Amino acid sequence: MLATVIHAARDIRVEEVPDPALSAGSDAIVRVVAACVCGSDLWPYRGVTPTNEPHRIGHEFVGVVEAVGPDVRRVREGDFVIAPFYVCDNTCVNCANGVSTSCLNGSWWGSDDRLGGFADGGQGERVRVPLADGTLAVVPGPVADDEIPGLLTLSDVMGTGHHAAVSAGVGPGDTVAVVGDGAVGLCAIIAAKRLGATTIIAMSRHPQRQALAREFGATHIVEERGDEGVARVQELTGGIGADRVLECVGTRESMDQAIRSARPGGMVGYVGVPNGGPELPVRPLFNRNVGVNGGVAPVRGYIEELLPDVRSGAIRPGLVFDLELPLAEAAEAYAAMDERRATKVLLRP
């Protein structure tokens, strides 16, 4: 089958690789219907994280189950499924606590799992899915083609934006500032509105993304950054700052922006993968009682909650996809996202 392999920075190839096969009894084989490129895939693409040897890449996909192992009970051949960006059993104590990204039996796409060996990356024609009953969320009934972008966001970005909002404790009537206008930041706006925020300040300098932010529920756009950005948020919030701030980038600058944009007693929900590991300055947090909560988003646990709203059209996270390409053109998908010609690219095998 064909799958995407990263060989080095800026060297993405779609190559012939071995077909996946059932290995552990809890496995499924899924034919990928759509996959996509994540902002975090750009790290190895840009050489921020090194690629020491060629390896599979991609961790967001939806598809149809082609085969299941003998121990699989819940997922069936023919089911349309959403895979979160990681493998989990969905039953261990950490999964039960809502933190399936810390699953005691979990693993990651494109590397070995604990039972059956190699689990394929998501940007390919097929994937061996470990712990299929835990990992995969089944989408009931027939799935229309135009539903696919929205469903695919439940694999990562919509659930991740939701996690930022949940971690920050967004509730009815809140004033929320969102730092970051990538796919996750845009989905965080959807999530904040869905959870009842009435004032949503999107920090964005990009005209198309500003338009989408407004469509998703942003009530204000702030183009300024740094001290000026903080001052604008203060202006919009009666001089005190936002109740909740959703940090969806992961740099020291964006975290600083987020912390300083929160009001005393406010909470920063953060999901931007810390790029280079910025530390959090404890004094400004302590003095103003600003909390910080979040992390690797446990999106598996959010799929069932968000799915009805995605299917009904109550929320439309699929709009974050502004480019669709065949899998064979994965290299162009990476380039388009790297150069910010596209917010998020959908790949069809």
Added chain:
Amino acid sequence: MLATVIHAARDIRVEEVPDPALSAGSDAIVRVVAACVCGSDLWPYRGVTPTNEPHRIGHEFVGVVEAVGPDVRRVREGDFVIAPFYVCDNTCVNCANGVSTSCLNGSWWGSDDRLGGFADGGQGERVRVPLADGTLAVVPGPVADDEIPGLLTLSDVMGTGHHAAVSAGVGPGDTVAVVGDGAVGLCAIIAAKRLGATTIIAMSRHPQRQALAREFGATHIVEERGDEGVARVQELTGGIGADRVLECVGTRESMDQAIRSARPGGMVGYVGVPNGGPELPVRPLFNRNVGVNGGVAPVRGYIEELLPDVRSGAIRPGLVFDLELPLAEAAEAYAAMDERRATKVLLRP
């Protein structure tokens, strides 16, 4: 009148100072019935923070109102009152948001307030109290002498321990670890139990404090620290860590202990004043979805909630006082706490 003045590290004197007088219309004069020494008072005492010139010290006191300014409506002459460790109007937007330590009109004992000039320190015979209607909590009815230690804890340590528990989101059935066995850590145990925690792990090496921790509700004592302390907490929590961790010290080591003792998805509530400003390591927080929340405890807002339980004896935070001295012996009070001969010292003018 007599009041405590710090002249330099380890140089505490009780001296004659000017009597306080009503200055702003919102002032009250309070005759101090009892005051105490705070762990944070030991910083200048030990020279950790410099004392550039002699100044008043002390920020926890209870007393009787002797006079009120013409704008004071709620507090009356003769009222027995509890002063939190700061001045606040209890009405501004930050106070309304539950963060009265960020009051827009707030100030601190022993320094100038925004309206009336100098507000005395708490370790003295009398105090000019700015914004009396906001700052002071009235204790209704006659106050028995043996109630005083308990009431005095509402000035700081009991409210601060409660804030750690509230910030960490302690709720029924939780497993809670408490880092720090000073007066605040011990009060945090009381707070965790009061909020429904069923397993409370106190990290302490001090036999008398361990005994008090157990009396307050600790179900387990962990004497180990560092890696061994983390391992013991893991052992006691089915291998995953505590749901909530209350950090009541403020050093890099204690914060590290707290973060590593939390389970994935857990929350650290911290109230230990960051000593020297340790930064929080974002990667271990992010990877395990451990949140950090807390800060300068807004104890004013907790007094009315905790007061009935203190008066009924349902909680007995007054037991943290293990030494009582006349105000004239304030220097010995500091020495006893510095040398850990006393957990907390009550001073009577």
